[in-house]
Amino acid sequence: MIELYQRVALDRDFPEHSLKKGDIATFIDTVPHPAGGEEGYVLEVFNALGESINTVIVPKSSVVSLKADEILSVRSLIEVQ
Numbered sequence: 001m002i003e004l005y006q007r008v009a010l011d012r013d014f015p016e017h018s019l020k021k022g023d024i025a026t027f028i029d030t031v032p033h034p035a036g037g038e039e040g041y042v043l044e045v046f047n048a049l050g051e052s053i054n055t056v057i058v059p060k061s062s063v064v065s066l067k068a069d070e071i072l073s074v075r076s077l078i079e080v081q
Contacts, residue, residue, distance in 0.1 A: 008063045017056045
């Protein structure tokens with residue numbers, strides 16, 4: 001069970017939000033699906049300096065808890081072409 005304000009990782013890419021699998025966010029709320037589908041998680045996304053840069057809603061199934069045997073990494077939000 002993921003608790004409010006817990007840091008979580010994305011389990012898939014969300015290109016519409018410039019987010020990738022493995023990105024870290026903070027779980028801040030839940031929202032019901034308007035048509036009775038999968039519940040959504042509201043996540044706040046921070047940059048490497050700890051500044052809030054976005055709030056997004058993703059399906060509950062696309063969020064996983066962080067584990068002690070994982071390590072964080074940094075990537076640029078700007079895609080190099």
